[in-house]
Amino acid sequence: MLTPEIILQEAKALSDYMTEIRRDIHAHPELGRRETRTQALILRELEAMGIECQPCADTGVLGIIRxxxxxxxxxxxxDIDALPVQEETGLPFASQNAGVMHxxxxxxxxxxxxxxxxxxNAHKDELAGNVKLFFQPDEEDQGGAQRMVDEGCLENPQVDAVFCGHNSTGTRAGEYGLKYGDCYAASNGFIVTVKGKGCHGAYPASGIDPIVVASQIVSAVQTLSSRRVYATDSVVVTVGSFHxxxxxxxxxxxxxLRGTIRSFGPEMRKKMCDMFRELVEGVARSMGAEADVTIIESYPGVVNHDGFSALVEQSMVKLVGRDKVEIQRIPNMGTEDFGAFMKNLTIPGCYCEFGFGDGRVECIHPAHGCYYRANEEGLSYAAALFAQVTADFLGQ
Ligand SMILES: [Zn+2]
Ligand SMILES: [Zn+2]
Incomplete structure (x- = not known):
């Protein structure tokens, strides 16, 4: 029987194993779509455990425990990819690949x-159901999640719920964070080309000034968030480049104009993109110009499923107690491709936070920075939560 006590005890006993693996991967980081060494390491480990596994999405791994x-x-x-950052931590297991860092x-x-x-796997006989392991490549760049889904990782057998967590050094090891509902924003890039008519700067009436039209567009799109959606809906429209x-x-x-539209959930995502296009084209037309709008679909973001998140919250509480579980209030306008596994919210999913901090300055350098380091005690708690959520969702 997989009780929380047994899970935590066994996860702690695996601490040395996980630390060794983590340091090996850390010393040999690989960018998205190039995770060949990492992939080989994961396949080797799963095979040694006797777990069915295969490459997926080129450099990822799909495993299954029946x-x-x-x-x-x-x-x-x-996710298994690293970033184009030169590591400056000075750790003994620091990156050996110049310009690449986990x-x-x-x-x-x-x-x-x-x-x-x-x-x-050691307790698989007790589990009622299956566990699929998604070692996903390329989270930081083009998105390996969708490619794993396209290759059928959610079928045969059909996946009923998906779970993951992200490390956070703002939360101590042994603690977890969870946000119900809107978690990570969906992201859409845009390119707007305003076509006017060039002429001498002294005679604007003989042309159509695209700079004036584009300036109106920059202002007008801000009214999408302030006037066209409820104040409680989190959306952002940013024009980051004007040439x-x-x-x-x-x-x-x-x-x-180039920029980004952030929103939560498939419905609001579509609504924002539709309103953006209509507004931009309308403003341009009303001023005698034309606007060509290209919207580039990026990551779907993450909206956590209420019922499944409640189960995850209970799993967290069973492992570490109520006071070590933080229910978070503010969604992240950044994005994540984990949502691809939730297939437009048709599969319940939950994305949470694993504590990897130690409360000291060494561990609170922000992620994506060259000094980023984590408290490895968090490994056992992350593994324990993966196992507890599985035991609670599948039943025994
Ligand atoms: Zn990242
Ligand atoms: Zn990340």
Whole structure:
């Protein structure tokens, strides 16, 4: 029987194993779509455990543990890619690859999921259902989650819920964070090309000034968040780049705006993109210009499922107690591709936070920075939560 006490005890006993794996991956970080060494390491470890596994999405790994009794299937995800950062931590196991670093701690995710796999595999006869292991490549760049889904990782057997966590050094090891509902924003990039008519700067009436039109567009799109959605809906429209013109006395023919639209959930995502397009085209038309709008679909973000998140919260409380579980209030306008595993919210999912801090300055350098380091005691708690959520969701 997999009780919280047994899970925590066994996860702690796996601490040395996970630390060794984590340091190995940390010393040999690989960028998205190039995780060949990391992939080989994961395949080797899973094979040594006797777990069925295969490459997926080129440089990822899909594993499956079949429980001793029939039941549901849960998907557990760890991303495995590193970032283009030169490590400056001075740690003995610091990156040996110049200009590449596990600065987002995905080495911690991979190691803790391997630990959880070992733990769960040893108890597979007690589990009612299956555990799928998603070692996902390329979270930081183009998105390996969707590619794993496209290759069928959610089918045969069909996955009923998906779970993952991200390391946080703002939370101490032995603690967890959880946010109900809106968690990570969906992201859409845009390119707007405003087509006017070039002319001499002294005679604007003989042309159509795309800089003036584009300026109105920059202001107008801000009304999408302030006037067109409820104040309680979290959305952002940012124009991050505005390019036009060559000289002070020439009205150019074109202006190009680039930016990003952030929102939560498939419905609001579509609504924001539709309103954006309509508004931009309408403003341009009303001023005698034309706007070409290209919207580039990026990550779907994450909206946590209420019922499944409640189960995860209970799992957390069983392991570490109520006072070590923080229910978070503010969604992250950053993005994540874990949502791809939730297939437009048709599969319940939960994305949480694993504590990897120690409360001291060494561990509170921000992720994506060259000094990022984590408290490895968090590995056992991350692995324990993967296992506890699995035991609670599948039943025994
Ligand atoms: Zn990151
Ligand atoms: Zn990350």
């Amino acid at each position: 429980g001793g009794k029939p039941g549901k299937t849960i998907g557990l995800r760890a 600065a987002c701690g995905h080495d911690l995710h991979a190691a803790s999921l391997l630990g959880a796999a070992k733990l769960l 036009s013109g060559t000289a002070g006395n020439i009205i150019p023919a074109e202006a190009v």
